[in-house]
């Protein structure tokens with residue numbers, strides 16, 4: 269079997285496992301206490317979630333994109349850290365602007381991970397489609413937990429929004445994404461992807477309305493974003509996903525993974541400006557490391 273076919277088979281297998289795990293997490297959240305839900309969510313985010321971005325520099329060194337070709341590894345590291353720090357500063361000084369960009373980038377990034385293999389149309393419409401898919405996922409989470417979301421963004425110094433803002437945002441993004449899907453893909457292709465996609469939307473609807481905010485986010489972020497991304501990254505770096513390549517990936521990312529967690533711990537112990545809301549601090553940390561990571565993933569998926 270050729271490598272790409274094998275990789276697709278592994279992605280399909282992972283998708284089935286994630287459907288089962290999503291239902292399992294929904295079932296667990298039915299009896300787990302709020303504390304237990306938070307623990308599960310943060311353990312998943314701090315392990316697989318942070319790990320899936322910790323190999324960015326290694327990926328860049330392998331891809332050697334044009335703009336960075338003449339730069340040494342140290343210079344690339346400096347640029348990466350500078351982007352993280354600039355994002356953190358913008359979050360601190362102009363939070364509403366930074367949050368809007370964070371959501372824009374994240375929506376595109378989530379959509380790209382989910383669709384980059386299945387959505388074949390090219391050009392601007394491709395980017396818009398990725399963005400609308402990710403925006404629909406995020407706005408469904410926001411809508412299901414709009415009061416808590418308002419508290420989190422309030423902790424960052426951003427105004428609250430009424431429930432309708434989130435519900436209308438969700439319906440517009442969902443409708444837009446389905447319209448593009450139907451108009452841009454051949455009927456044969458649509459028939460092949462639609463049943464799973466409709467099932468997933470039904471599952472997300474049920475899960476996001478039943479699990480807490482942080483667990484809803486963790487379920488999507490880990491099962492439907494970080495794990496498939498890890499599989500793609502290992503395939504791109506080592507040509508195959510197996511025990512050996514997974515260990516190689518862990519070895520090359522361990523240092524940055526620990527550094528990122530240390531950075532969050534230091535920020536938590538030193539910054540007291542988020543009205544005591546850990547989630548506000550946590551999401552601004554995630555936002556700061558998201559920006560360079562999204563650029564690396566765009567480069568990887570295009571290579």
Ligand SMILES: CC1=C(/C=C/C(C)=C/C=C/C(C)=C/C=C/C=C(C)/C=C/C=C(C)/C=C/C2=C(C)CCCC2(C)C)C(C)(C)CCC1
Nearest residue numbers: 317318321322371374417420485524527528551557558561
């Ligand atoms: C390499 C390197 C490093 C590391 C890195 C890393 C580790 C990365 C990672 C990355 C990552 C890990 C990424 C992530 C991403 C994520 C995302 C993309 C998310 C999104 C989200 C959102 C959008 C949210 C929203 C919300 C909610 C959900 C609720 C509340 C409200 C709000 C709105 C906030 C360091 C810095 C150390 C150094 C240098 C080099």
